[in-house]
Amino acid sequence: MASDIDIAQAATLQRITQVASEKLGIADEHLEPYGHYKAKISLKYLDSLKDRPNGKLILVTAISPTPAGEGKTTTTVGLGDALNRIGKKALVCLREPSLGPVFGVKGGAAGGGYAQVVPMEDINLHFTGDFNAIQLANNLLAAVIDNHIHHGNALDIDVRRVTWKRVLDMNDRALRDITIALGGTANGYPRQDGFDIVVASEVMAIFCLATSLDDLKQRLGNIVCAYTRAGKPVTARELNAHGAMTVLLKDAIQPNLVQTLENNPAILHGGPFANIAHGCNSVIATQASLKLADYVVTEAGFGADLGAEKFIDIKCRKSGLRPDAVVIVATIRALKFHGGVKKEDLNTENLDALAKGIANIEKHVQNVREHYGLPCVVSINNFTADTPAELKLLQERMAALGAPVVVARHWAEGGKGAEDVAHEVVRIIEANEGRSGFKFVYEEAAPLMEKVTAIATKIYGAAGVSADAKVRKQIAELQEAGYGHYPVCVAKTQYSFSTDANAKGAPTGHTLNIREVRLAAGAEFIVMVCGDVMTMPGLPKVPSAEKIDLVDGKVVGLF
């Protein structure tokens, strides 16, 4: 089959104004065009829809990712197209890609095959500039902090306790651990520092959790970016940085409208990673989508232990969003990988390994049904090497848990290939209408240690959590300082329920070690970094960037 970029470049796109008006009833005047195929939708217009009833919200999540590939975004896009094909007014609601993976390992991140959002190159490169705005807002605060210290340090900021890092939208390991302000008095006060990737920034989280421009400014002002020598938190508001940060974000905060290969509307907005951040697109975009369509298909990053848990406990909690159904994406190949099969042997039938690997999806299905209280459908992205016996085995095991399994072929066939999934999703939504069992993994009132323990034991299957005395003390201090009601955002590897990326399947009895704790007072959650996950990724030996090129005016290598 043709490569993703070849398919995307061969697509017949409609003007975004046409998609907006024909599919969503949005008039021209409410759009800010960015070229002819991308547009921002005005917040004022979206505010005017407040009294419309909400559509149904479908959350697409997945098994623990493997190098075999699962295809969560393709499923989200394919399902959106399929719902439109079966006569539903449906809208796809995704995150924006980061340049880190684009130039690193993964290449583009706008779906794949015949289930993509387009214009693919634009979406994968600068898009409408949102990530740059977030980068600048983040780095403006950083510059203001060091500038404040340089010019007399009236707030008495402890240079050893500046917690705010700079960010770039780049995989750049050399910036993880640095010393700054060397070279003499003209350059400020030397201190240890580091860069994160933009998608790990608290500004990104705030951007995705804010419900309005006012809420955005309020949250930016609340950011705790340093501590004084007396141990008092210093906020962005005290540094008068939040106003300018808001100005930098005022355009970006408007959701971006693009289209699928089948000319159905898709909204892409915000993009925190789900391993090192909360992993969901913006609340503003999701809420707007529910006003614009009858079915909204959205996704949360990585596996259902990471993105989906944060979707429930962080994104839904405050916003009032409630999913109506969950789709768990898997492939037979990936499940065999979880059962111990090497990547090069995945094309051979192996029922023993599959039986073992199914443990991974079983745990995710149980989590979704029991701990999130939501009905789910398992969507299997079809590969030609999949055998009937393998599929039957999976179906039997899933049936025992009450989860229907549907085979999807949108990658090769577009929306047509996901019609079965669409029908099944509509069926379970209708079957569960009016009797939501939705629940959080933990209650707001629970202490922070209890919250992370609930996630670890219920969702990850861990025996418990561990932490150094220093980390425990930090958690206790945050609890005491009045941040105990915040949800917890676990940063950990996406490859396993545990913190050991190599522990495939559904490990149990492991311990979740909390390495580091960060207060995100603007995002209103506590980040707990577990295991050795990095908030600034590195490039691989041969990064995708080496293959990406412009040849005769056309982008190549953005697979």
Place this chain on the structure above:
Amino acid sequence: MASDIDIAQAATLQRITQVASEKLGIADEHLEPYGHYKAKISLKYLDSLKDRPNGKLILVTAISPTPAGEGKTTTTVGLGDALNRIGKKALVCLREPSLGPVFGVKGGAAGGGYAQVVPMEDINLHFTGDFNAIQLANNLLAAVIDNHIHHGNALDIDVRRVTWKRVLDMNDRALRDITIALGGTANGYPRQDGFDIVVASEVMAIFCLATSLDDLKQRLGNIVCAYTRAGKPVTARELNAHGAMTVLLKDAIQPNLVQTLENNPAILHGGPFANIAHGCNSVIATQASLKLADYVVTEAGFGADLGAEKFIDIKCRKSGLRPDAVVIVATIRALKFHGGVKKEDLNTENLDALAKGIANIEKHVQNVREHYGLPCVVSINNFTADTPAELKLLQERMAALGAPVVVARHWAEGGKGAEDVAHEVVRIIEANEGRSGFKFVYEEAAPLMEKVTAIATKIYGAAGVSADAKVRKQIAELQEAGYGHYPVCVAKTQYSFSTDANAKGAPTGHTLNIREVRLAAGAEFIVMVCGDVMTMPGLPKVPSAEKIDLVDGKVVGLF
């Protein structure tokens, strides 16, 4: 009078498609809209204009800047509007503002009063994302270099001789001198490093000097970013980074179309500073403008010793651009400041100080006429405190040099206030038609040391240049390595002809000390850093950022 932002926000803008079609005859299909009031003009369309005759090129430059303010950009915009008013088809061609000054000392940089380009907030903030694209292209190469070293260092790059710096579009002194890749083997090989501001990046210079997408890619590939342990230069091409860098810049390289407050077209594209870089908007934009209009008004940064010299010796040399006339902007106030008057006393008539300060403009006028061989008009931005006696004194002194002096009032009156300047400029262009005395300050074949000496002695009035043995050796090595035919780009303070920012007027007999030399093999020039100029500025004690805010959805404080 109302503030700049109040005037800009009260303006009646035309849709950019209307401005493009009515004023420049550009059809919709050749534009990529960014909102309704900004658009990129397709390179393919601009290429199709190749056979049209060129319009006249007017270069606006200024005396050495002072805190009293000169108003070069307002003059450029006002003159453009005035030319349109007197029946000429005129186009304004400017640089894009950097966020460094916006959040630092200066505030916005899109003109002022009734001579502005709009939408002012957009232009001053993210505009169409060009600076972000440049930042990313620059930083991708940086990440690729450290990644190459980390993964085996096949090219044997000397970690002590990585010359490529990272950049941000931010005034952030703490990043000037840093150490990176600390924290253990996972983070790479520790080395000393630093960030520059985006406008000082070689990628910015390349962006502004490239004549096509192919030329851009070629130049990006030529960047020398490090040296091997054997002393061999390492290029971006050897690291396979130039293709992806070009992809990042493919949209940015298309010139941006906006409008003046009087709905006349303006093209803003690229924006290197003139003190730490070559200080001119892009060659592609200027060449395109000359095909689109009969009169093109462009500016070069800071005083005529910096921006204009680089406009002539760097931008014009290779591109074949040749200005038809020069406008030198000054104010009576600023000339009195050059004569030693304190900022708070500038509203009082002071003929003695003025007589002394006029030395500054005399030297600039002489440079333009003798060393660049171009006819010039002196345009005085009117202030109410200016007295007839002061103006008369200036006119007499300028008449002795053959330079007409015209008083301009576009700041208060818009284009109408600059009609006298417009008439005078048209007159001198017509008077000089067909007998251009254009010349460079030095010839391409002159050795590097001779080139910088020519700039120092002819343009700066210096007695000569000095440099440490180490710097002299570097220059000799570059000469020997085959870079001797490159022009020289002097980085020095903009406040004086000398490297001492406090030496006002027209100092002579001083020495230009070369502190540092940098090869810009992609931009094709040699940067010579003189005196203590910084390629990463810092924020002042109370940065503009503190006053910039979003109130009721409106930007305030972006004066």
